[in-house]
Amino acid sequence: MIEHGYARGLELLFRSKGAEFTLLIVIILLVLGFSTSAQSHEPVFSLGPETIYKGGIGIESEFEIEHGNDERHTALNYEILYGLTEDLSFTIKAPYIIDHKEGDESDSGLGDIQLRGKYQFFRRDTLGAQDKISVILGVKLPTGDEDTAPPLGTGTTDFLFGLSYGHESRTWYHFITLRYLLRTQDDGFEPGDRFFYDASIGYRPWLREYLEWDFVTLLEMSGEHDFESKLKGHALSDSGGNTIWLGPTGLLSYRNIMFKGGIQFPAYQNLKGNQERDDFRAILAIEFHF
Amino acid sequence: MIHKTLIIIISLISISISAAQAQVEEIILRVDGLACPFCAFGLEKKLKKLEGYRSLNVLINEGKAIIGWQPAKPVNLDTLYEAVKEAGFTLRSVRGSFVGTFSKEDKRYFLVLPHPLEQRFYLYEPSKLKFKDDDAHRREGTLEALNEATWKQLKNLLAKKKVVRVIGSVHSHKGTDIPIALGIEKLELQDTKKEGD
Numbered sequence: 001m002i003e004h005g006y007a008r009g010l011e012l013l014f015r016s017k018g019a020e021f022t023l024l025i026v027i028i029l030l031v032l033g034f035s036t037s038a039q040s041h042e043p044v045f046s047l048g049p050e051t052i053y054k055g056g057i058g059i060e061s062e063f064e065i066e067h068g069n070d071e072r073h074t075a076l077n078y079e080i081l082y083g084l085t086e087d088l089s090f091t092i093k094a095p096y097i098i099d100h101k102e103g104d105e106s107d108s109g110l111g112d113i114q115l116r117g118k119y120q121f122f123r124r125d126t127l128g129a130q131d132k133i134s135v136i137l138g139v140k141l142p143t144g145d146e147d148t149a150p151p152l153g154t155g156t157t158d159f160l161f162g163l164s165y166g167h168e169s170r171t172w173y174h175f176i177t178l179r180y181l182l183r184t185q186d187d188g189f190e191p192g193d194r195f196f197y198d199a200s201i202g203y204r205p206w207l208r209e210y211l212e213w214d215f216v217t218l219l220e221m222s223g224e225h226d227f228e229s230k231l232k233g234h235a236l237s238d239s240g241g242n243t244i245w246l247g248p249t250g251l252l253s254y255r256n257i258m259f260k261g262g263i264q265f266p267a268y269q270n271l272k273g274n275q276e277r278d279d280f281r282a283i284l285a286i287e288f289h290f
Numbered sequence: 291m292i293h294k295t296l297i298i299i300i301s302l303i304s305i306s307i308s309a310a311q312a313q314v315e316e317i318i319l320r321v322d323g324l325a326c327p328f329c330a331f332g333l334e335k336k337l338k339k340l341e342g343y344r345s346l347n348v349l350i351n352e353g354k355a356i357i358g359w360q361p362a363k364p365v366n367l368d369t370l371y372e373a374v375k376e377a378g379f380t381l382r383s384v385r386g387s388f389v390g391t392f393s394k395e396d397k398r399y400f401l402v403l404p405h406p407l408e409q410r411f412y413l414y415e416p417s418k419l420k421f422k423d424d425d426a427h428r429r430e431g432t433l434e435a436l437n438e439a440t441w442k443q444l445k446n447l448l449a450k451k452k453v454v455r456v457i458g459s460v461h462s463h464k465g466t467d468i469p470i471a472l473g474i475e476k477l478e479l480q481d482t483k484k485e486g487d
Binding site: 041051052053054055056085086123125126127128129130168169170204207208209210211212214216251253254255256258289 | 335348375
């Protein structure tokens, strides 16, 4: 997500301190890595409990755009997924930022690479349905350039902890996913952690057989609660808040190919201090399994 | 001498017919958790690696995977369960269509798929025996596991060395060397002449 209002507020605070300001701008991109990315019949803007079959490999290319009043972010995310067992999968995600624009400045290049593991510790199979719960662990590495303007990476290593429940049936889907993004401290600046609370419901209008085109549509709600950032122990007034995104998504698949797309709008925003609002965000992706 | 040679030739022909007709025709897996076509790709990948795989038809709406089986390949239930598990699903039951001859040992009836398979199946009727019973395997193949009419039919077919097709569900006895058990759902006589042609 582009936290342009957040960044601008911080810019006012630290205008005289170049290094700190750069650091603060870096934070803007912090949440990019963990906010989206999906596998299989999962929510497009969240994560689900899905893992891939043992020895399976998934490749995904995802185009994402996020748009605010004065800022825009477009990126191509490349993901490789591997199933060590049917219950345990690992994902590596490399974002290439096509254009990150803030005011008059823009930049492009490699962003922060992320690694993610998912362990499905509960699964109940019944005829035509599955219930699953997975635990998610992730780490974001500081591979993006943090010294450019605007920066392409955060320069920090951050950690993700999550729990996801999903129910899939021939007709209905629903998912509930909770994630916590633990951000690390750098040079006295401590960006606020983020708590994601996502829920979605999906419906398959036509019951398709294997080797036929299959379509599932979802309504996704993605909640994001930002905790206040701190500088040398002092809370920053233009930081923290709550945003709830809402929008439709769709999954179209045939055998081992899936097309995914969706758009979300901020249905509710309660941001502290002077922070700008987002307009929308959208994703278009293609995924192959081998 | 001529008489002896004739007997040997007839015996060889008989064995040859049995071998040609002894086969597993198809395996039907009842798979739980099959909710979407995209997810079923993993099942396709795993089932295609099975040694006896010939063809596959996945029926998502029925929760079934029908595997066309290579006639000369034996059925290993453990590998079937493992393949479905590794695909991320649960194998609930296995049904199949098996062609062979009957055999009797220790007062038990078997369906035997002769050379090259040489695989034996204990026979039982699901209405008489629940395979989930702890000691079910002790009764499989016996009169206790079969209706009287079926028992007589097997006796008759065994005496005539008829080639039969048995359709039914199969289960293994994990951790033992007891053969796979086959629950008779349908039993039909094979037309040996037709097969021989």
